[in-house]
Amino acid sequence: MSDALRAEAFPGERPVTAEVVAEHKLNATEHAAILKLLGRAPTLTELGIFSALWSEHCSYKHTKPVLRRFPTEGAQVVQGPGENAGVLRLPEGWAVAFKIESHNHPSAVEPYQGAATGVGGILRDVFTMGARPVAVLNSLRLGPLDDPRNRWLFAGIVKGVGDYGNCVGVPTLGGEVCFAPGYSGNPLVNAMAVGLLREADLITARAHGVGNVLLAVGASTGRDGIHGASFASEDLTAESEKRRPQVQVGDPFTEKLLLEASLELITGNYIVAIQDMGAAGLTSSSAEMAARGGVGVVLDTSRVPTREPGMTPYEIMLSESQERMLVVAEPHRIGEIQAVCRKWDLDATAIGEVTDDGIFRIVHEGRTVAAIPGQELVDGCPMYSPPATESAEAIARRQRQPVRAAPSPEDALVTLLDAPTIASKRWVFEQFDSTVRAGSALVPGGDAGVLRVADTTFGLAMTVDCNARHVLLDPFEGGKGAVAEAARNIACTGARPLGITDCLNFGNPEKPEIFFQFTEACRGISEACLAFDTPVTGGNVSLYNQNPHGAIDPTPTIGMVGLLPDITTAVPSHFRETGDAILLLGRSAGHLGGSAYWAEVLDTVAGSPPPVDLTAERALQEVLIAAAAARLLRSAHDLSDGGLAVALAECCMGGPWATTTYGALADLSQHEPAVSDEGYLFGEDGARAIVSCDPANVAAIQQLAASHGIPAHYLGLVGPADETLVIERDGRRWQWAARDLRQTYFDAIPRRMAAVVSAAGGE
Amino acid sequence: MTRVAVVRFPGSNCETETLTAIERAGGEGLLLDYRETTLQGADAVILPGGFSYGDYLRSGAIARFSPVMQAVRAHAEAGGAVIGICNGFQVLCEAHLLPGALLRNAGQRFLSRPVDVRIERRDTVCTADYAEGDVLRIPVAHGEGRFAADEATLAMLEGEGRVVMRYVSVPGTDVAHNPNGSANDIAGICNAAGTVVGFMPHPERLAEASLGSAAGHRVFTSLISRLTRTGVAA
Numbered sequence: 001m002s003d004a005l006r007a008e009a010f011p012g013e014r015p016v017t018a019e020v021v022a023e024h025k026l027n028a029t030e031h032a033a034i035l036k037l038l039g040r041a042p043t044l045t046e047l048g049i050f051s052a053l054w055s056e057h058c059s060y061k062h063t064k065p066v067l068r069r070f071p072t073e074g075a076q077v078v079q080g081p082g083e084n085a086g087v088l089r090l091p092e093g094w095a096v097a098f099k100i101e102s103h104n105h106p107s108a109v110e111p112y113q114g115a116a117t118g119v120g121g122i123l124r125d126v127f128t129m130g131a132r133p134v135a136v137l138n139s140l141r142l143g144p145l146d147d148p149r150n151r152w153l154f155a156g157i158v159k160g161v162g163d164y165g166n167c168v169g170v171p172t173l174g175g176e177v178c179f180a181p182g183y184s185g186n187p188l189v190n191a192m193a194v195g196l197l198r199e200a201d202l203i204t205a206r207a208h209g210v211g212n213v214l215l216a217v218g219a220s221t222g223r224d225g226i227h228g229a230s231f232a233s234e235d236l237t238a239e240s241e242k243r244r245p246q247v248q249v250g251d252p253f254t255e256k257l258l259l260e261a262s263l264e265l266i267t268g269n270y271i272v273a274i275q276d277m278g279a280a281g282l283t284s285s286s287a288e289m290a291a292r293g294g295v296g297v298v299l300d301t302s303r304v305p306t307r308e309p310g311m312t313p314y315e316i317m318l319s320e321s322q323e324r325m326l327v328v329a330e331p332h333r334i335g336e337i338q339a340v341c342r343k344w345d346l347d348a349t350a351i352g353e354v355t356d357d358g359i360f361r362i363v364h365e366g367r368t369v370a371a372i373p374g375q376e377l378v379d380g381c382p383m384y385s386p387p388a389t390e391s392a393e394a395i396a397r398r399q400r401q402p403v404r405a406a407p408s409p410e411d412a413l414v415t416l417l418d419a420p421t422i423a424s425k426r427w428v429f430e431q432f433d434s435t436v437r438a439g440s441a442l443v444p445g446g447d448a449g450v451l452r453v454a455d456t457t458f459g460l461a462m463t464v465d466c467n468a469r470h471v472l473l474d475p476f477e478g479g480k481g482a483v484a485e486a487a488r489n490i491a492c493t494g495a496r497p498l499g500i501t502d503c504l505n506f507g508n509p510e511k512p513e514i515f516f517q518f519t520e521a522c523r524g525i526s527e528a529c530l531a532f533d534t535p536v537t538g539g540n541v542s543l544y545n546q547n548p549h550g551a552i553d554p555t556p557t558i559g560m561v562g563l564l565p566d567i568t569t570a571v572p573s574h575f576r577e578t579g580d581a582i583l584l585l586g587r588s589a590g591h592l593g594g595s596a597y598w599a600e601v602l603d604t605v606a607g608s609p610p611p612v613d614l615t616a617e618r619a620l621q622e623v624l625i626a627a628a629a630a631r632l633l634r635s636a637h638d639l640s641d642g643g644l645a646v647a648l649a650e651c652c653m654g655g656p657w658a659t660t661t662y663g664a665l666a667d668l669s670q671h672e673p674a675v676s677d678e679g680y681l682f683g684e685d686g687a688r689a690i691v692s693c694d695p696a697n698v699a700a701i702q703q704l705a706a707s708h709g710i711p712a713h714y715l716g717l718v719g720p721a722d723e724t725l726v727i728e729r730d731g732r733r734w735q736w737a738a739r740d741l742r743q744t745y746f747d748a749i750p751r752r753m754a755a756v757v758s759a760a761g762g763e
Numbered sequence: 764m765t766r767v768a769v770v771r772f773p774g775s776n777c778e779t780e781t782l783t784a785i786e787r788a789g790g791e792g793l794l795l796d797y798r799e800t801t802l803q804g805a806d807a808v809i810l811p812g813g814f815s816y817g818d819y820l821r822s823g824a825i826a827r828f829s830p831v832m833q834a835v836r837a838h839a840e841a842g843g844a845v846i847g848i849c850n851g852f853q854v855l856c857e858a859h860l861l862p863g864a865l866l867r868n869a870g871q872r873f874l875s876r877p878v879d880v881r882i883e884r885r886d887t888v889c890t891a892d893y894a895e896g897d898v899l900r901i902p903v904a905h906g907e908g909r910f911a912a913d914e915a916t917l918a919m920l921e922g923e924g925r926v927v928m929r930y931v932s933v934p935g936t937d938v939a940h941n942p943n944g945s946a947n948d949i950a951g952i953c954n955a956a957g958t959v960v961g962f963m964p965h966p967e968r969l970a971e972a973s974l975g976s977a978a979g980h981r982v983f984t985s986l987i988s989r990l991t992r993t994g995v996a997a
Contacts, residue, residue, distance in 0.1 A: 162873050166904070167814040169776025253774050253817025345773055433875045433904040436812070438780035438968040441975060452974060568973050657877050659935030721935070746937065 004359055005038055007371040010313055013044040020044070024051035025234065029382050037376050045314045045362060045369045049377070052227070052280035052318060053287060056543050059381040062509040063541050066522050070536040071529050076498055077537065082292075083204055084125040084275060085195070086537020088499045090563060094453055095199040096460060097131035100139075100192035100503040100559040102542035106247040107189040108236055111156030115189045116164040116250040117322055122193040123168060124276035127259050128325070130203045130266040131195025134437060135173040135451055136165050138191050139464045139503070139557045140428075142177070143184025145420055145752040150179075153187050155753065160250075161191065162431040167252035168259065171440055172432035173449025174463050178421045182472075182553040186236060186545050190503040192559040194462055196453060203266050205275035207289040207297065207328045207354050212272055214286065214297060214352040215334070217265075217325040217341055218258045222307035224248050225281070225320025235508055236547040254323040254346075261344040262325060270329065270337050277324040283317045285326040286352070287360050291378035298361040299352035301369075313364040328354065384509075388520075391513035398473055400606035402598050409645065409681055409727075409734045412601045414744055416642045416682070417649060419600040423748030426656045445656040446573035447489040447638055450564060459564035461495035467640065468553040470609035473594045475517045479524025479556055480612040484686050486560040487532050488638040491621035492689055494571045494628025495562035497532055500525075502539035502558055507551025509543050517554040518543075524612075525556060531614035532621070534560065564628075571628045573637040574655045575662045580634050580718040581695040582651075582664060583702070584644065585710055586620055586688030588672050590679020596641040597682035609684070616687035619708040624689060626704055632697045639688040645681040645727070647690050652718075652725050653742045661738045663719030668729040671713055677729060692718055765990045768795040768805035770835070770851075772826045777812035777848065777967065784967040785809075788983035790990075797829040806990045807844035807888065808835055810851025812904075812965060822865060822907045823853030832858055844888040844986065845959045849905055852951070852961030861952055861961050862920070863912035869944025873906040878942050880928040880950045880964055887927055887957035888989050892981035898931060899978040901964045903942055908963040910945040910952070917946055927951040928962050 014020060021031050024047055034042055034050055042050065052058060060067065072080040078095050079087035085099035103118025123133050138161055143150040165172055170193070207214075225248035265271045273293070275285040282299070290297040301313040307321070327348070329337055334350060341348040355361070360377050362370035373380075406412070416422050429444035441459055442450040448463040465486040471478030487497040502525060507514040529536055539559075545552040564570055575582075592598055593607025627633050639647045652662045672680060687710075693701060698714060705712035719726075719738075726735040767785045771778045771794055782792035793805055802808055815826035826832070832854075839845045839860050847855035855861045868874055877900050882893040893899075912920070920926055928951035932940035941948045943963070951962025966979025 159872070166873055166875075166906075167774070167776075167817060169813060251817070253814060253819065256774055256776065256814075430876050431873050433873075435875065435902040435904060435965065435968045436776060436780075438783070438970070439974070657936075657938070659933055661935070742937065 004357060005371045007043050007046065007368045009043050010045060010364060010369045013312060013314060016041055016044055016047050021047065024048065026051055026054065030054055033380065033382055037373060037380060043369055045317060046372060048314045048318050049283050049370060052283050053377055054381040057279055058284055060541060061381050062384050062386060062543065064383060065385060066519050070526050072535050074533055074535040077535055078199060078202065081536065081538040084128045086501055087129060087202060088537065088561065089199060090453060091458055092456055093198055095197050095202065096561055097126050097129040097195040097197060098192065098501055098559065098561055099125050099538055100190055100501045100557060101540040102503050102505060103189045103191065104187065104505065104542050104545055105236065107157055107187055108185065109240055110247040111153045112160040113247050113249050115157040115160030117248045118189050118191045119161055119164040120250045120252065120255050120322055121276065121278050122191045123170065123255065124278065126193040126195035127262050128205060128274045128276050129197065130201040131197035132263060133170045133193050133195045134439065135194040135449060135462060136170050136191060137172065137174040137462060137464045137559065139175060140177045141183045141188035141555060142179050143181060144179050147184060150184060151753060157187060157189055158428050158431055164250055164252045166433045168256045169436050171434045171436050172429060172444065173434060173440060173451060174444055175429065176464055177425050177428055178468065180553055185547045185549065186552045188505050188552065188555055190557045192464055192501065194561060201267050203274065205289050205292060206273050207293040207295055209272060209330065210295065210354050210356045211331065212328050212354040213331050213334060213350050214299065215327045215329060215337060215348045216304055216351050217327050217348045218346055219251065219254050219321055219323040220305040220307050221316055221319045222321045223311065223315055223319060226315060226318045235544050248320045248322050250322050257344040257346055258323050258325060261341050261346050264340050265327065265337060270333055270340065271327050272330065273328040275326050277326055279320065281318060281320045282326065287374060287378050289328065290360060290374045296355035296357045296359040296374050297352055298355055298363060301362055301364045303349060303351045305347060305349055313362055313369045317362060386510055386515045387512040388516040389512040390516045394513065397606050398608050402602035402604035404602045406678060407601065409677065410736060412597065412682065413645045413649060413736065415601050416596060416646050417741055417745040418748045420749050420752065422596060422641050422646060424656060424746045426746055427749040427753060441567055441570045442493060442572060447492040450493050450570045452567045457566055459567040459570060461490045461493045461562040461564055463489040464557055464559045465489060466555050466557045468555040469599060469605060470594050471521055471556060472553045473607065473609050475520035475554060476524040477609050477612055479521035480528040480614065481609065481686060482556055482558045483525055483528035483532065484612050484617045485640055486558040487534065487617065487621055488689065490560055490562035491624040492571065492573060492636040492638050493564060494569050494625060495564035496625050497534045497560055497562045497621065499534050499537050500529060500558050500560045501537055502556055504539065504541045505545050505552060505555040505557065506543050507546040514551055521554055521556045528614055531618055569628050569631060571633045571636045574635055574653065575651045575692050575718045576634050578662065578718055578720050580692040581698045582666060582715040582718060583691050583698065584688065584713045584715050585623060585691060585705055586616065587685065587711060588675060588680055588683060588688065589685045590675035590683040591685045592679055592683050595682060595684045610686060612686050619710050620687045620689060623705045623708050623710050627701055632701050633691050633693050635692045637690050639690065640684065643682040643684050649725060649741050651690055652738050653745060660721045661742045662721060663723030663725055663738050665717055665719055665726045666715040668727060677732065764791045765987050766791045766793055766805045768793045768802050768808045770795045770797060770808060770810050770831055772797045772815035772829060774815045774817050775811050775813035781809055781811045781967045784970045784983045787970060788980065788987045790987040795831060797831050799831050800834055802834050802838055807986060808838060810847040810854050812849035812851060815850055815854065822850060823857040826854045827858040836860065839959050842956065842958055844990065846889055847961035849963055849965060852963055853907065855959065855961045860959050861954060862916050863910055865907050866909040866911050867907050868909055874942050875904040876942065877901065878903050878964060879931050879933045879940065881931045883926045883929050884924055887953050887960050889960055889982045889986045890927060891989060892985040898933065901966055901969050901979050903964050905963055908943040910949040912946060920952055921947065923955060925952050927953050927960055
């Protein structure tokens with residue numbers, strides 16, 4: 001052991017026995033690597049630090065080689081993966097910082113705080129890049145609502161997400177909520193934040209400048225959230241309930257102050273670097289900033305402001321108390337930094353400095369309790385390449401077909417609109433402020449959210465998407481499809497897709513069938529991102545989303561942003577005028593495998609999902625973008641879950657707050673004659689959208705579509721308010737009262753949640 | 764130029780768009796820190812939306828003790844224009860510059876959605892540019908917006924015509940017209956002189972046609988022209 005790596009146990013702490021090592025979820029290989037790196041046994045503080053940084057959550061030890069294959073480059077990329085958030089270039093010197101992250105495990109045991117702190121963490125990731133958060137989105141997955149525990153989780157998660165974002169004053173501009181049995185006991189909470197910055201103000205989390213000071217800014221450090229990162233890296237079991245005290249507690253009020261103080265520190269050039277104390281708190285923020293800058297750090301944990309006396313260096317290093325930042329600054333600026341923080345009623349305390357020896361060193365009251373080579377601490381975790389093999393069950397599932405007799409199309413559509421995954425999420429997003437900051441052009445309830453960028457004329461479109469059932473049935477096509485659906489949503493507003501962030505939620509990677517899902521889904525995402533020129537700018541991997549009943553459906557959530565050159569051309573997704581023409585863009589092959597129709601109506605999750613034609617998807621995007629720019633469209637809505645019939649019904653409803661519900665007459669005769677009625681109405685082939693327009697624009701749209709090789713089939717006209725949706729096909733005729741469909745669609749979730757309101761109301 | 768101060772309490776989050784709305788209406792906006800003890804020469808003051816002090820304890824309950832509130836009170840008592848939007852309305856009630864209180868929504872949940880409100884009184888500092896009976900569709904976003912007062916106070920407010928905005932039902936809607944259970948569908952009220960006004964909806968969020976609607980713009984033009992006309996902004 002070199003003198004530089006000398007460290008001693010903190011008085012009173014437990015000796016590091018084999019049992020203690022196992023408790024820290026470090027295996028024999030990892031323990032041996034630690035012994036070799038230090039040349040001695042670790043202290044308990046060091047063991048805790050390794051346990052956090054070498055957890056799956058922080059080290060990506062099962063996934064890094066796969067993630068390296070993502071396309072990450074493009075002319076629009078300012079900052080790719082590896083920082084707190086990715087950054088893409090916008091016009092006029094602006095840039096967008098965005099990232100998605102999971103908070104699944106905490107939300108499974110404490111839904112309100114788990115979800116709230118998920119929002120808090122992702123906001124900090126964005127504003128530490130120097131970007132002002134301007135929107136949040138979320139992707140929520142739960143087990144079916146007939147189970148009271150799922151209702152409790154759902155209500156708590158929605159309230160947690162809402163209370164946090166609402167208080168900080170960032171609008172929620174989009175999201176998705178899906179329900180499937182695989183998420184029972186394993187809810188997914190993925191939160192995405194989008195921020196705007198002047199490209200010149202970009203700051204990275206890279207410590208440098210030997211002798212520079214590290215400051216803790218914001219909330220003081222308590223005993224909450226200790227070992228959150230390692231909790232997020234294990235299966236959920238009956239024991240997980242005991243992890244509830246490890247769930248952090250959020251304070252959005254302090255977050256708002258921290259946001260303002262951080263942006264003032266960054267844009268005023270007071271500081272060198274800044275990072276959120278997120279997962280693994282002070283440990284990961286300090287170690288990662290030092291490793292990125294190729295320097296060492298020394299932290300004096302006895303100087304960290306704590307919420308209670310007697311906290312050990314182990315507890316201080318591993319606390320995940322929220323609303324804290326670690327800042328690196330030149331020593332002569334401490335006074336100014338403290339003055340800025342005081343203005344926002346926050347504390348800033350010097351707790352360490354940058355060193356030249358590359359060692360990550362912790363001292364407490366003069367005693368060195370940890371001394372670890374810094375680069376190896378961050379990058380040295382043993383990497384794993386687990387076997388990846390598709391399970392026989394998964395292969396068999398693709399061959400299966402429904403056995404149940406099909407109901408009438410009339411009944412099938414009502415069943416689909418009543419399915420909570422398809423039904424309106426108004427009950428959810430009406431709890432989220434979507435108009436604060438006064439920049440929202442398209443709010444939740446359509447295909448993608450759109451906001452105006454500051455006082456410019458251009459807009460930013462954003463969405464989150466994943467059809468996990470498709471991924472479950474065919475991870476490669478499902479991965480492609482998730483990106484394709486996100487891009488369709490963006491293009492429907494008229495915006496051009498720019499790039500993605502991903503939140504890869506899977507089960508236990510040590511199981512070959514799970515790792516197969518992971519690698520194949522990532523391969524599909526890569527292929528689609530290359531085809532669309534939408535590079536991956538970062539994201540998050542959440543593994544071990546499984547409990548004794550099994551793993552979640554594999555859910556690689558795609559968060560995407562797009563650029564709309566003129567905000568006044570933004571296209572909403574619902575019909576807007578009686579007498580407008582309705583066109584179906586794209587080809588319909590009637591593909592029902594993996595469809596919502598099979599799942600929700602025929603109770604069968606099986607078959608092959610539709611193959612994703614990336615060329616057709618790209619061509620459709622170009623048609624939608626060009627048609628919007630030429631102001632040819634009144635509305636555009638992509639086809640996804642439930643196919644054409646569901647999309648038409650949604651268009652008729654006119655949006656969550658509409659006072660007009662339209663009828664429509666769609667004649668599908670002599671169109672795709674080889675396709676069955678079921679397949680035509682409910683099939684989920686991609687690369688399709690329904691648009692409405694002034695009848696005078698039909699020819700122009702058809703010509704534009706033809707020039708991109710996309711068929712634009714005339715379906716009929718938007719009908720008068722409150723009348724019927726009629727679909728005809730070669731003499732067959734199906735019809736629904738538009739108001740009844742609306743009621744089914746908007747009541748589906750409130751009706752199921754009515755039971756929980758009184759129970760969970762008082763928060 | 765007419766100068767309108769917008770107070771920033773810790774946790775305010777609508778001050779920027781409120782300042783923008785003032786400037787769009789031709790006024791000069793001034794951001795005022797809650798620790799200030801004067802209005803710095805402003806002709807009117809707006810308490811904006813947000814979560815002052817995190818809404819801890821009770822919405823607006825802590826903000827009312829801020830140093831700046833003494834100056835706001837003095838300005839109001841001297842007949843100056845004071846407007847409270849959402850959290851600002853809550854602060855005005857807590858400070859007893861307006862009667863009544865804003866309680867947790869009847870549905871127990873935060874609610875963010877458009878509402879339809881009817882302008883019930885033009886003779887105030889911020890509604891003169893509307894016609895009486897105009898119905899505006901503007902957003903609300905609050906968890907505690909249920910206006911409540913005792914019977915006598917409600918009778919007084921109605922009798923003196925001090926209800927400025929009222930939630931109304933428009934044909935075709937399938938949501939409750941009154942989003943929070945407010946007594947008498949009250950969305951906003953004023954003092955006897957119409958110089959202190961508070962309401963829950965957010966006109967500053969819909970004050971620009973390029974984002975879909977300018978329904979709220981005239982709240983700000985009303986204020987600016989009133990101040991100009993009465994000559995307080997020499």
